[in-house]
Amino acid sequence: MKLSKILKLVLIISITITTTGCWGARELNDLSIATGMAIDKKQDGYELTVQVVLPSKTDSKGGGEGRTPVVTFHTTAKTLWEAGRKLIQDSSRQIYAGHLRILVLGEEVAKEGIEKVIDLFFRFQEMRSDILVLVAKEKRGSDILKVLTAMEKNPTMHLYNxxxxxEKLWAPTEAVELSDLISNSSMSGGGQVLTVVELKGPLSKGIASSNLKKIVPPTKLRIDGLAALKNGRLVGYLNENESQGFSFITDNVTRTIGHVKCKNGRIAMEIFKSRSDVKGDYIEGKPRINIKVETEASIGEVDCDINLTDPNNIAELENKAEEEIKSRMRAALHKAQTVLTTDIFGFGEKIRRSNPKEWRKLKRNWEKQYPSLTVDMEVKVKIKDTRVITNPVFKGNQK
Known part of the structure; x- marks a missing residue:
């Protein structure tokens, strides 16, 4: 009995000793926490830029007053893997990418193709799968990370937020995560989108501390529209209206605001609920797409004389809103089918799911078939709320 107790005690002590600690653990004081990363082309290789959070002022290794809360390191190499390791030449701490939030691709990298980048990030176990991936329109990705932003001390978090x-309140923007690119790469059709970031103003002023001291900053970062990819390569951009049309088609509208014309003015509406259903089919031997969008909206601003208690007026506003949404959807379709010729909507995947047998015949010639693909759309708008006050408060001299 005593022997049994002794054996149990020895076993407990052995387990405790062998399981304490973590294999391969790294001390926090030895790490630089990266929140943003940019990748650009550099001759026959790459330039890698990483933005890290500076140690706190209480950290014995940290600096003093007057510092920016972040710092960027950059290096060049023939491969991205080498570039990442070479960063240690500039940083006294090992750069840790487990908290990375933003990846900005320079336009040249996106045009060349994003497959290598995505493959590297997918293989890197330390990397998060919910990193947001952006394209720097007409700029280098490193330029974006250099700009100081007033609302957030960390420029990376400014972009992320x-x-x-x-995405939730406006709709022409879509938060594209690394995991989305990986999962969509295996879908039929070959098209994808990325978030677009633009640099508004001169870079020389954006990197200066004076950019934070102006009521109207001379340089700022703006999230604007979507970038369209074809077989992993950037082929063009969707503007604000086209991007919103894309969001309606792909069921990515949470809330947004738009307006319709009325007599001598406009009425602004907020869409607070939207659902899109896209189906692929074969009719008379030809592929066809049917899109059905149902939305619910409320009236937020009235800039004309209209009786909102009249059901006929409400029905007319609903019809106008439906046509406005259709117009934006058509704009997105036209751009994608005739200008960019890339299936960013995933129509090929819808057709494959509806009829796998026919898709096997069609997929070899999909790039030629896609621009002439027939797309039917139906949009229904229901005005649910006129904001309690049904008519304009001040009518003035309107009749």
Whole structure:
């Protein structure tokens, strides 16, 4: 009995000793936490830029007053893997990418193709799968990370928060995660989109501390529209209206605001609920897409004389809103089918799912078939709320 107790005690001690600690653990004081990364072309290789959070002022290794809260390191190499390791030449701490939030691709990298980049990030176990991936329109990705932003001390978090809020409240923006690119790469059709970031103003002023001291900053970062990819390569951009049309088609509208014309003015509406259903089919031997969008909206601003208690007026506003949404959807379709010729909507995947047998015949010739693909659309708007007050408060001299 005593022997049994002794054996149990020895076993417990052995387990405790062998399981304490973590194999391969790294001390926090030895790490630089990266929140943003940019990749650009550099001759026959790459330039890698990483933005890290500076140690706190209480850190014995940290600096003093007057510093920016972040710092960027950059290096060049023939491969991205080498570039990442070479960063240690400039940083006294090992750069840790486990908290990376933003990846900005320079336009030249996106035009050449994003497959190598995505493959590297997918293989790197330390990397998060929910990193937001952006394209720097007509700029280098490193330029974006250099700009100081007033609303957030960390420029990377400024971009991250802007994208998240714009997607939920405005609609022409889509937060594209690394995991989305990986999963969509295996889907039929070959088209994808990325979030677009633009540099507004001169870079020389954006990197200066004076950019934070102006009521109207001379240089700022703006999330604007979507970038269209074809077989992993950037082929063009969708503007704001086209991007919103894309969001309606792909069921990515949470809330947004638009307006319709009325007599001598406009009425602004907020869409607070939207659902899109896209189906692929074969009719008379030809592929066809049917899109059905149903939305619910409320009236937020009235700039004309109209009786909102009249059901006929409400029905007319609903019809106008439906046509406005259709117009934006058509604009997105036209751009994607005739200008960019890339299936960013995933229509090929819808057709494959509806009729795998026919898709096997069609997919070899999909690039030629796609521009002439027939797309039917139906949009229904239901005005649910006129904001309690049904008519304009001040009518003035309107009749």
């Amino acid at each position: 802007s994208i998240q809020r714009a």
